[in-house]
Amino acid sequence: MTESEAPATILVVEDNPANLLLAEEILKLAGYRTIGASSAEQAQGSIEKQMPDLILLDIRMPGMDGLKFVRMLRSSPITARLPIIALTAQAMADEQAAGIAAGFDAYLVKPIQQALLLEAVGRALTHCA
Amino acid sequence: MTDSAQRHILLVEDSRTQAARAQLVLRDAGYRVTIARDGEAAWQCISAEWFDIIVSDINMPGIDGYELCRRSKAEQRLRAIPFVLLTAQEDLEALVRGFEAGADDFITKPWMPSALQGRIAAVLQDPDRTGRGAKGASVERMTRLLLGRTVELEHAYRELGMHEAQLLTANEALAGERSALEVANKQLGAASLAKSEFLANMSHELRTPLNAILGFSDLLLNRPDGTYDRDSQVKFLTYVHGAGEHLLALINDILDLAKVEAGQMVLRPGPVDLADLIGEIMATVAPLAGDKGIDLVNRATAGELTADPGKLKQIVYNLLSNAIKFTPGGGRVEVRADWSALEVAISFSDTGVGMSADELGHLFQEFWQSERPTDEASRGTGLGLALTKKLVELHGGRVTVTSELGVGSTFTVRLPLRKSALELLKHPSDDAVGDKPLVLVAEDDKATATLLARWIRSAGYRVNLVRSGAEVLESARSLRPRFVTLDVLMPNTDGWSALTALKQDPETAGIPVIVVTIVDAPDIAAAKGADAYILKPVTRESILGALARFEPPPNAGDYQLGTPPS
Numbered sequence: 001m002t003e004s005e006a007p008a009t010i011l012v013v014e015d016n017p018a019n020l021l022l023a024e025e026i027l028k029l030a031g032y033r034t035i036g037a038s039s040a041e042q043a044q045g046s047i048e049k050q051m052p053d054l055i056l057l058d059i060r061m062p063g064m065d066g067l068k069f070v071r072m073l074r075s076s077p078i079t080a081r082l083p084i085i086a087l088t089a090q091a092m093a094d095e096q097a098a099g100i101a102a103g104f105d106a107y108l109v110k111p112i113q114q115a116l117l118l119e120a121v122g123r124a125l126t127h128c129a
Numbered sequence: 130m131t132d133s134a135q136r137h138i139l140l141v142e143d144s145r146t147q148a149a150r151a152q153l154v155l156r157d158a159g160y161r162v163t164i165a166r167d168g169e170a171a172w173q174c175i176s177a178e179w180f181d182i183i184v185s186d187i188n189m190p191g192i193d194g195y196e197l198c199r200r201s202k203a204e205q206r207l208r209a210i211p212f213v214l215l216t217a218q219e220d221l222e223a224l225v226r227g228f229e230a231g232a233d234d235f236i237t238k239p240w241m242p243s244a245l246q247g248r249i250a251a252v253l254q255d256p257d258r259t260g261r262g263a264k265g266a267s268v269e270r271m272t273r274l275l276l277g278r279t280v281e282l283e284h285a286y287r288e289l290g291m292h293e294a295q296l297l298t299a300n301e302a303l304a305g306e307r308s309a310l311e312v313a314n315k316q317l318g319a320a321s322l323a324k325s326e327f328l329a330n331m332s333h334e335l336r337t338p339l340n341a342i343l344g345f346s347d348l349l350l351n352r353p354d355g356t357y358d359r360d361s362q363v364k365f366l367t368y369v370h371g372a373g374e375h376l377l378a379l380i381n382d383i384l385d386l387a388k389v390e391a392g393q394m395v396l397r398p399g400p401v402d403l404a405d406l407i408g409e410i411m412a413t414v415a416p417l418a419g420d421k422g423i424d425l426v427n428r429a430t431a432g433e434l435t436a437d438p439g440k441l442k443q444i445v446y447n448l449l450s451n452a453i454k455f456t457p458g459g460g461r462v463e464v465r466a467d468w469s470a471l472e473v474a475i476s477f478s479d480t481g482v483g484m485s486a487d488e489l490g491h492l493f494q495e496f497w498q499s500e501r502p503t504d505e506a507s508r509g510t511g512l513g514l515a516l517t518k519k520l521v522e523l524h525g526g527r528v529t530v531t532s533e534l535g536v537g538s539t540f541t542v543r544l545p546l547r548k549s550a551l552e553l554l555k556h557p558s559d560d561a562v563g564d565k566p567l568v569l570v571a572e573d574d575k576a577t578a579t580l581l582a583r584w585i586r587s588a589g590y591r592v593n594l595v596r597s598g599a600e601v602l603e604s605a606r607s608l609r610p611r612f613v614t615l616d617v618l619m620p621n622t623d624g625w626s627a628l629t630a631l632k633q634d635p636e637t638a639g640i641p642v643i644v645v646t647i648v649d650a651p652d653i654a655a656a657k658g659a660d661a662y663i664l665k666p667v668t669r670e671s672i673l674g675a676l677a678r679f680e681p682p683p684n685a686g687d688y689q690l691g692t693p694p695s
Contacts, residue, residue, distance in 0.1 A: 016337060016341070017368075018341040018345070018368035018371065018372060019337065019340050019341055019344075021364075021368070022340065022341060022344040022345055022348070022368075025348060026344070026348070029348075029352070029356075060333065089332070089333040089334075089335075089336035089337045089340065090329070090332075090333055091332050091333070091336060092325075092328075092329045092332065095329065109336070110336045110337065110339070110340035111336060111339045111340040111342075111343040111344060112340055112343075112344050114344075114347065
């Protein structure tokens with residue numbers, strides 16, 4: 001991690017266009033570089049082209065859902081230790097437990113609380129650097 | 130028995146009262162009696178003195194009756210002394226054990242004095258002092274007892290058999306009840322699971338648009354001026370607005386669904402020209418189709434059915450807009466209506482993306498959404514089809530779907546043409562003019578109206594029904610009813626203003642008005658001139674009681690009033 005030289009790149013995966021734009025906007029304002037993807041499949045292509053420093057991942061999406069995607073990323077040696085944070089509208093306790101079990105480093109519930117999001121992103125980047 | 134040889138009895142008994150009583154009885158019979166309080170003392174007596182007979186209790190501390198008997202029979206010198214055991218009635222085990230110990234006879238407790246005296250005399254007079262005869266008698270008695278016991282056991286066994294059969298039957302019944310309980314439990318579990326799933330889904334569906342609303346408004350409110358240019362601001366606000374509209378649609382759908390679930394969705398059936406109705410909805414959705422270049426075709430043949438026009442419009446709108454949503458640009462959506470004697474089949478066919486068998490299985494599930502809308506922006510609430518299906522079922526109809534991936538789907542709504550089912554839901558028809566006095570019932574709830582009409586008719590009145598405040602005024606003026614019953618929560622004119630108007634119009638002011646309402650406000654009713662006031666739920670007694678306070682009912686014999694209302 002070369003924080004002083006270049007900002008961290010965060011891949012935001014979210015199928016709802018409004019919520020994708022919102023998350024990217026918040027992260028950009030905090031100084032991060034963002035890449036948007038509207039599905040897990042699109043995110044996969046993006047990772048192959050450029051490895052992000054962190055992934056912010058929605059769970060309920062058409063096609064491959066976030067839980068399946070995070071499991072897939074954890075099973076690959078290249079992305080096994082990549083910081084991945086869930087940002088989802090699934091707020092039930094059992095849903096959160098399932099998310100953590102699937103391999104998310106943190107689990108954030110919508111609506112986004114900006115301070116919480118930035119804190120979680122910052123912590124994940126430092127810990128996994 | 131001779132005087133010179135007064136017979137000497139050893140009575141072994143640990144109970145003082147029993148011993149004293151036996152001593153009295155035996156002395157009366159001319160015996161000499163020595164009492165030993167336990168086996169030990171008895172053994173010492175036997176060793177020291179000669180007795181003609183030993184009569185012993187069984188249960189005693191230390192040496193018990195059996196042991197004492199066994200010891201005395203084990204000694205040559207004492208063998209000849211008859212040994213009689215005091216046993217409990219029917220105590221077969223005591224008989225057997227006493228017999229084994231060598232007892233010569235048994236006397237059952239509690240004994241009658243004559244029985245005690247007789248038995249002892251019999252044993253003493255037995256010519257064979259070794260006790261053969263007595264033993265023979267004992268064996269006979271034991272056999273009798275055993276036989277009796279066998280009969281009893283057989284009887285008990287038969288009873289057990291019967292009990293077993295009863296138990297088996299009861300057991301089967303229990304097993305049946307248990308499986309019924311298990312089924313009910315499973316259903317409850319499934320219902321509870323469905324409820325949790327519904328809540329989880331609802332939470333998700335509410336949070337998604339709220340995320341955009343709160344997030345973008347936060348950005349616009351809390352960033353320094355100049356952070357966003359006007360284009361960005363408009364873009365953010367457009368998203369906020371869209372999310373708000375989505376939330377509203379969601380809430381409306383949820384409320385509609387909840388209404389159906391609670392059985393509160395009331396149909397207002399009427400004659401519907403189907404081709405007209407479809408044409409109207411097509412005109413509404415035409416811009417959606419036009420934007421995507423989809424060809425909308427109305428092939429519905431004319432015909433009339435009885436349905437709730439508003440709900441039928443909702444059904445047609447949901448299915449048409451769905452078809453457009455899942456049909457790619459340049460495609461075609463066609464509506465047909467096929468009439469038979471019993472039903473009309475309204476079909477919506479598209480050349481859309483179609484569905485897999487798995488997707489078809491989830492189609493009418495609440496919050497389930499296809500992953501293949503042709504444009505993300507038109508994503509719905511996931512409740513439209515669930516609601517459509519319920520609305521169709523409320524009309525006594527059903528929805529079916531056929532679909533092929535990549536080819537298209539056809540949704541078919543079948544509605545019954547038999548009017549009877551739906552007409553049951555309509556207001557009960559007004560009574561024809563007759564000589565019975567008329568009651569005007571103003572009530573928009575069909576169930577309540579039906580009940581009120583039935584009860585009031587039973588008291589010998591005619592009934593006319595109206596559903597709105599405006600109709601009350603009109604009907605009251607033209608029909609001059611004997612009474613008006615008035616629900617104060619009705620569409621159009623509210624009931625309170627209708628009440629005021631009735632009381633202000635000199636032509637209707639004299640007609641007694643009975644306010645029938647869920648609004649607990651008798652003071653308002655009185656202030657506005659109501660003549661009586663009944664809080665819902667209304668009962669036969671309360672409404673007829675209210676009428677009876679103004680005049681005796683036309684056929685008082687036909688009904689019995691309970692306690693008259695005070």
